[in-house]
Amino acid sequence: MDWVNAIVQGTLLGGLYALFAAGLSLIFGVMRLVNIAHGDLIIFSAYLGLTVVMATGLHPLLALIIAVPAMAAIGYALQRGILNHTLGDDLLPPLLVTFGLSVILQNGLLEVYTADPQKMDAGVLETASFSIGDLQLGVLPVLTFGVAVAVIASLQWVFYRTAMGRAFRAVSDNQEIAQLMGLNRRHIFGLAMALALAVTAVAGILLGIRTSFDPSVGGGRLIFGFEAVIIGGLGNLWGTLAGGVILGVAQTIGAKIDPGWQILAGHIAFLIVLAIRPQGLFPRISG
Amino acid sequence: MRVTRTSQAAKVAAIFGALLLIVLIVAPWWAGRADMRLMGEIFLYLALASLWNLMAGYAGLVSVGQQAYVGFGGYMLFALTIFVGFSPVVAIAGAGVLGALISVPVALLIFRLRGAYFAIGTWVIAEVFRLSFAQMSALGGGSGSSLPVKIVRSMADGRAAREALSYWLALGVVVCVILAVYLFLRSRQGLALTAIRDNELAASSLGIDIWRTKFVVYVVASALTAMVGALIFLQKLRISPDAAFSVNDWTAFVIFIVVIGGIGTIEGPIIGTLLFFALRETLADLGTVYLMVLGVVAILVMLRAPKGVWGLIRARFGLELFPLSFHVKQTLDKKGT
Numbered sequence: 001m002d003w004v005n006a007i008v009q010g011t012l013l014g015g016l017y018a019l020f021a022a023g024l025s026l027i028f029g030v031m032r033l034v035n036i037a038h039g040d041l042i043i044f045s046a047y048l049g050l051t052v053v054m055a056t057g058l059h060p061l062l063a064l065i066i067a068v069p070a071m072a073a074i075g076y077a078l079q080r081g082i083l084n085h086t087l088g089d090d091l092l093p094p095l096l097v098t099f100g101l102s103v104i105l106q107n108g109l110l111e112v113y114t115a116d117p118q119k120m121d122a123g124v125l126e127t128a129s130f131s132i133g134d135l136q137l138g139v140l141p142v143l144t145f146g147v148a149v150a151v152i153a154s155l156q157w158v159f160y161r162t163a164m165g166r167a168f169r170a171v172s173d174n175q176e177i178a179q180l181m182g183l184n185r186r187h188i189f190g191l192a193m194a195l196a197l198a199v200t201a202v203a204g205i206l207l208g209i210r211t212s213f214d215p216s217v218g219g220g221r222l223i224f225g226f227e228a229v230i231i232g233g234l235g236n237l238w239g240t241l242a243g244g245v246i247l248g249v250a251q252t253i254g255a256k257i258d259p260g261w262q263i264l265a266g267h268i269a270f271l272i273v274l275a276i277r278p279q280g281l282f283p284r285i286s287g
Numbered sequence: 288m289r290v291t292r293t294s295q296a297a298k299v300a301a302i303f304g305a306l307l308l309i310v311l312i313v314a315p316w317w318a319g320r321a322d323m324r325l326m327g328e329i330f331l332y333l334a335l336a337s338l339w340n341l342m343a344g345y346a347g348l349v350s351v352g353q354q355a356y357v358g359f360g361g362y363m364l365f366a367l368t369i370f371v372g373f374s375p376v377v378a379i380a381g382a383g384v385l386g387a388l389i390s391v392p393v394a395l396l397i398f399r400l401r402g403a404y405f406a407i408g409t410w411v412i413a414e415v416f417r418l419s420f421a422q423m424s425a426l427g428g429g430s431g432s433s434l435p436v437k438i439v440r441s442m443a444d445g446r447a448a449r450e451a452l453s454y455w456l457a458l459g460v461v462v463c464v465i466l467a468v469y470l471f472l473r474s475r476q477g478l479a480l481t482a483i484r485d486n487e488l489a490a491s492s493l494g495i496d497i498w499r500t501k502f503v504v505y506v507v508a509s510a511l512t513a514m515v516g517a518l519i520f521l522q523k524l525r526i527s528p529d530a531a532f533s534v535n536d537w538t539a540f541v542i543f544i545v546v547i548g549g550i551g552t553i554e555g556p557i558i559g560t561l562l563f564f565a566l567r568e569t570l571a572d573l574g575t576v577y578l579m580v581l582g583v584v585a586i587l588v589m590l591r592a593p594k595g596v597w598g599l600i601r602a603r604f605g606l607e608l609f610p611l612s613f614h615v616k617q618t619l620d621k622k623g624t
Contacts (some may be wrong), residue, residue, distance in 0.1 A: 034403030104582035156387040264418040278399035
């Protein structure tokens with residue numbers, strides 16, 4: 001029963017990792033950009049949520065109403081202002097610019113909020129639980145998983161059912177021809193980054209309710225998101241959810257064997273997938 | 288007409304470099320202790336930057352996980368001196384050998400990732416190393432351990448002699464690294480590497496084994512990085528997983544150095560290291576603001592002058608201190624014309 005419990009809890013944790021990964025997966029799918037600052041942007045959103053909660057006294061989940069549009073606006077500005085200038089055949093500029101951005105964000109947060117761990121107080125939501133049979137499920141983890149499924153379903157819908165999604169797929173397939181068809185790729189890339197950071201805002205706030213965070217933990221979140229993307233297969237959003245779940249389950253099983261092994265077990269699961277199926281479990285596009 | 292690699296500037300630079308090297312070798316007789324420490328640190332950062340530049344600037348292997356080998360080398364220094372009883376100098380060489388050995392399976396795994404995903408993959412490896420060493424209680428686990436006094440004393444008699452030895456080791460390592468990079472790039476392998484950098488498809492159609500060339504670069508760079516790591520922690524005398532595998536100290540700073548100085552040139556990391564330390568000595572009191580300034584500078588350089596400071600100098604004056612490229616020179620010989 002303990003093991004079943006570990007697997008269920010790991011699956012729910014995987015929902016959070018899928019949220020970390022969804023933004024990464026989206027921008028890679030649209031513009032082949034890997035954002036090294038993604039983890040720091042997640043933590044930035046958590047701090048943004050915290051600031052809104054402290055200033056207005058709103059419940060952290062309601063802070064999403066402000067954090068999501070704010071992050072989307074930041075994403076659009078970031079893409080148009082900086083990242084669009086780095087795109088091209090050369091791999092180095094986007095990588096190094098987002099790396100620089102990561103250092104700026106991390107130290108900026110450190111300067112403003114200090115290194116003290118922070119946490120958002122969500123009241124009863126944090127401890128509320130219900131039971132199914134012998135399993136005790138926390139309301140928050142179940143809610144997080146539900147949000148992850150909903151976010152991925154809506155991204156999937158946007159991608160394949162809307163005009164914006166069609167534009168995303170067009171610039172992803174061939175930027176020049178998409179331009180000829182009247183799409184402005186700079187604007188499309190801006191929209192994609194806005195959407196990615198809107199998802200990041202959700203991820204950041206759910207993270208901030210679940211655990212404490214400080215400015216230095218962004219790198220770790222980037223790695224979890226990245227592992228979920230690679231395990232699931234590039235370009236497949238549902239695969240990313242599966243990747244997040246596999247990572248979460250590996251971590252909770254690892255923690256069950258020895259608490260010191262939690263994170264390491266996740267990395268090992270990732271390396272095993274890389275060794276036996278480098279294209280990921282459900283790939284859509286080649287890297 | 289003849290094709291040549293040397294130039295007047297390169298000859299002058301070689302003579303100047305040799306003189307500078309002599310001045311640096313005798314530093315223990317003219318420099319103070321604090322200056323020697325600082326110079327030792329500069330040498331080690333220059334070595335790390337040159338190695339990262341070889342990987343990222345020439346082989347297209349952009350890694351944000353070289354701290355894996357810095358930390359591994361440091362831990363191997365501790366393990367080999369404490370458990371095997373090697374002297375520290377032998378242990379540094381041992382760290383290099385072990386670094387090469389461990390980098391082989393790592394390369395086999397992460398070479399499956401392309402481009403930016405390769406970069407994050409290297410970071411995962413570094414995290415795996417950090418978490419694994421944190422589990423090893425014999426080496427102090429998560430809180431780390433110090434190098435026993437007995438081993439430190441065995442290096443040389445007296446503090447001054449020890450400090451001079453550790454300075455010479457750092458100088459020796461950086462000279463070896465830069466020479467190795469230079470000779471490698473002048474060799475047949477280096478030519479293959481430059482071809483890959485310029486156009487992978489064209490290079491492979493000429494029969495260059497891209498995978499093998501990159502693999503060799505990765506293993507050599509990792510081995511040398513492990514040796515530098517061993518030296519870094521021989522100077523620090525204390526190691527812990529967080530310090531050994533710090534992404535900020537051993538990768539972020541190194542990337543700044545290479546980007547600001549000029550990626551894909553041997554001169555770039557040298558200029559970058561000098562600029563980095565000049566900035567650090569003047570701005571370090573600002574703490575986090577200093578790091579933000581570094582980030583902004585790196586982004587601006589990448590957007591406005593992606594070849595870095597040395598790239599600007601080279602474009603303006605056509606200088607090349609380490610003669611790598613070929614030029615056509617007109618000779619006065621009448622028969623040739």
